[in-house]
């Protein structure tokens with residue numbers, strides 16, 4: 076049909092420009108205190124400044140997407156419903172501070188119990204799935220986490236990455252590639268990301 080030749084380019088253009096930037100966030104040790112197989116809201120402790128940093132990133136137009144390995148599911152330590160409830164509680168708390176996350180993705184697998192999967196970090200499966208489902212621009216997106224596996228998942232997905240020194244970060248920092256930025260915590264990571272963006276937008280900046 077002759078109309079198609081004229082109809083398709085604008086649609087394609089529209090889709091490309093609709094892509095949004097995102098911050099992919101590890102959960103334990105990045106957003107909240109790492110306690111090991113956390114699954115009760117009563118045990119959840121925000122790391123200092125996290126809700127405020129999330130609100131700041133939101134105001135700058137970033138979608139916020141948690142990507143968390145939850146091998147406790149593969150180990151039968153808690154149920155998927157418990158994970159969902161925990162994330163709902165966390166987000167209810169964040170929403171009251173204008174800092175709600177747009178999505179939570181979790182990997183329920185562990186190779187020893189469920190065999191290999193493509194979503195357990197350092198694999199980029201959760202980030203790739205979120206990018207497809209949420210129309211995210213991976214090249215303008217960042218992964219922030221406290222482990223090398225977080226950094227690797229982010230880089231494998233075509234994002235930039237920041238390691239935070241909270242959680243396991245101080246240990247992980249010792250074997251981190253030199254080109255990856257290290258920040259003390261999520262607020263410092265957010266500041267780095269926004270500085271980087273301002274530098275790119277500013278005339279004459281790097």
Ligand SMILES: [Mg+2]
Nearest residue numbers: 101103104221
């Ligand atoms: Mg972590």
Ligand SMILES: [Zn+2]
Nearest residue numbers: 182192194195
């Ligand atoms: Zn998985």
